[in-house]
Amino acid sequence: MNDLQSVALGDEDADLVVTGGRVCLPEMGEFQSRDVVVVDDRVAALPEDATPVVGDDTRVVTASNRVVAPGFVDAHTHLDLHQTFENAYHYAVEGGTTTVVSEVTGYGPAFGAEGVEQFLAATSYLPVRVRAVVPPQPLLDTFEPRRADDEDADALADLLADDRVVGVGEIDWIHAVGRDTPAELLYERADAEGKTVSGHAAGCSGEKFAAFATIIDDDHEAISGEDVVTRVENGVHAIGRYGSIRDDMAAIGDAYDEVPTAELSLSSDGMWPRELIDEGYMDAVVRRAIEEGVEPADAIRMATLNPARHFGLDDEGVGSLSPGSVADIVLIDDLDEVNVTTVVSGGEVVYNKGECMVAPRSHEYPDRFYDSVNVSADPEQFRVPADAASGGDDGASGEVRAIECQRGLLSGETMVSPPVEGDELVADPDADLLKATLLDRHPKGDVPERRSDGSSASADSGREDGFTGFLTGFGLDSGAVATSVVWETPGVLAVGANDADMRTAVGHVAETGGGWAVVEDGDVVAELPTRVAGVCADLEVEETAKLYDAVESALRRLGADGDRPMLTLQTLAFAGVPSLKLSFSGYADILNRRVVGLTP
């Protein structure tokens, strides 16, 4: 007979007992007055009175009518961006998050399978259970030649056999609907392993959504109640979102009475350092769901049992407090606030009344992870020849295509007439016209030969090395900014009012091994180093948040006037939202699935 049974039957003493709480039973969608009896790292029983198994060595946690819930599960996020999780996980713990399902869209596109392996190695021994999904990005070929060779693709597919890998990560619908899916190899393996496929269906509706639903199992891009219903009707698990990118919790509130609760999960989709400190993590997400009218027991279920079942983590005992489950337990004082007072992870008390028993950790990545920004600040890369414009008269340029920054991640296409200086087209900040450059940063060091005209293409792959276009609506009056934190793309992005500052910013980001740099009149005036794979700071969270704020303030001071300038920048090459973005070889015309140049 196992130890759990001996204690459940009252023959042995428990290691830990949580007494006197209102225990959330997510299977029932209700709270019951129970004690929680723990042996080692498992729940052994949920009796009404655990006194008979409390011995001299039993640790007793008194819940005093507080809510006792399973540890929270984030159903979708990006832990390998902005800040290494090993430096940040204690904030997750303090808010009751004990399991996270994460994309690997920072390390993965740069280092392929090795990126995922390093991510798992860095997060394996934390008191937060981290599970990964395999990034499909290296297999995508819509706007660039595929980055992964056959060996790389096989290595990514092989990861699906790993118990810590629960599925294939999000694919933007534009890469998959109405065409052969470039990530098919991963989907076949996910199918064979009984694992999930995530979608990114922003703006995908009607028959296109139904077509996408033939591929994907979950999506977190519903922004209205109707979107949530559409997902569930099409058999797609709907993951609600509240985090640093967006607050879509009203959609969950609106759909709550229309769809079975079992079909809904909750996620952050990224809680960046500032919000992690100021707002919390899944505790904040559950709070928002309750604010939107979701019954507390259901909100907890959406952040525990539902994601656990969807990703097969219930087999590991995640998401429940039923006998045999993992002893990940959260005590909550007040369900309006969702203020977590005590957290047990794997049977150990890791947080109690303001005291966190765990501290940031470090992970030594391979040297190449600290040397993954191989770009040059060659002036040619930022130069746009005057004859790139069409239809200009003497002295005045003709028109060229430009990206128009809109709200948040959205951008559109516009035509602009940049001034001519010598034989070049230049930025015109007074007319709200900036240059925008995306450079391949060759994370693995495979830097191509430069051509005599200054351009270059990666050997064999045919992939162009970089592109400079124009941008409106960002608002810089002077200076420039560069960053290697570019969603899903191993590149360095620069936006600026003049080439010299753009070059300085790019050079600085390269020198620091990745990060953000804001430059004014040749000086770096704000920076945030993200030297792990070019995308993550390995600093204390508080320090990362402070530097992030400083970069944003510097951008504002230089005139950036959009609602989220740093979000706009890091998504300028992201194909998940329309309509005109940057690629390494031109503008990516997202909805038409083609790369277009400066002129129509």
Ligand SMILES: Nc1ncnc2[nH]cnc12
């Ligand atoms: N929320 C997110 N953060 C980073 N990369 C992403 N790619 C798609 N969604 C993302």
